[in-house]
Amino acid sequence: MTHRVAVTGIGAISAFGHTYPDLWTGLAAGKSAIRPLTLVASGTLRFPNAAEVPDYDPLRYFEEKEAQLLDRFAQFAAVAAREAVRASGIEFSPELGERTAIVLGCSGGGKSTEDDGFHHLYALQEPRVSPLTIPRAMSNAGASRVSLEYGITGPVFTISTACSSANHAIGQAFRMVRAGEVEVAIAGGSEAPLSLGFLKAWEAMRVVSPDTCRPFSRDRRGLILGEGAAALVLEPFERARARGAAILGEIAGFGMSSDAHHITQPSALGAARAMRSALEDAQLAPEAVGYVNAHGTGTLANDATETAAIQNVFGEHARKLLVSSTKSMHGHALGAAGALEAAATLGALQCGLIPPTANFTAPDPACDLDVVPNTPRAAQIEYAISNSFAFGGLNAVVVFRRSA
Amino acid sequence: MSEDLISRVTGVIAKAQKIPVETVTIDKTFEELNIDSLDGINILFGLEGEFDLDIPDDAARGIRTVREMVEGIEKLLAAKAGVAKSPK
16 A cells, blocks of 8 residues: 655754754745855865854753764754654654654765864874764764664665765655555755865865855856755655644655766756656656756756756746755755755745745856746745756655645 | 976876877867866866966866867966066
């Protein structure tokens, strides 16, 4: 038996603040949370800005001993999951814990933990690194922490597909709930990539903007890195109804593809196949979709390729679609990107308000779409898709539906 | 455009592309040498090391031939020498 899949909890920690309402209020106002980097000294970097989580003190959320065991990315995962679980009203008994899944995306794992550890070796010439380096840095540390907090003993795993990680994670969790394999799932992603070593690696890729992120603009100069986490609680629609839970939206379909084209250059064909596959999975005609939360990184290559893919899938309907990139506001949080964008898309459907593409200056003929420039747009929409396209050519697209 | 400069630039390109240096001649396009966008940034990284230069994204964008690359490096080296010589 397959189920309709309801979202009954959302949590998010982002550059807008530590909660989902902070994220949504910021996005709905159309203001960008991109600011000067403070976590690392940006003096030797070609870019001075990022989308950092503001005023984060681990001791607000964890005992000192616990905080010591958790890299920033794993802490973010726990903070977002707590908010989502609290919102859902679910209490995890041992029995329910066994029938619950956790699937979280994470691209890099504990980058600052690794950076710090290796600094002791290479720079300080010390002969050893902390024994907590491995448990802090492993990419599944976030999912494992959430599992420990709630005694969730069902399928728990992490998906690492670079910038598509969280969409792949949400997709797998959605399929498990839809198929009746689990009764509840916590899905999303977390990332804390702002360590000097990792930022230097991004700098060398020459895809980070020296000022801000202007997706689909003619003068766009690249992405802006961000950090944070978001989590969704998923359960069968009828279960949510029966227990009187507030239904915040539905996941209606999921599709994925691989470009098999190039390790870093995007392919419109691969992206289009993922969108088509998601629509087929949701049994939706392209015309039913009203909003696309774009991958929209703000790089020259992505935005033009994504536009071509959207036009390929939606044909004439592409002109009527509202397409926006919320990365212009919360930055590109890599393995958490799809999760923050899921939260943004659910907010848009629920509130009838499309968050804009911020920092937009001038249209690019290669990005000929209604990208909702700078100003939020009121629109009652039933179905939306959220795109994620990763380095490595791995694409994942989630279809969302407004709660009935 | 000195022979020395040309040979250092073509040497970096050949090393990054893992191809014989004789194949990297001044009139070749990046397309002819199968240099894609990722190869391009890897070559820029090599050139920054070779010449102790900082090559800004804006200076690198649009370079499509070996000749343009040599000319670009020449310009950056001249600018660097100018800064070094200018009185404080």
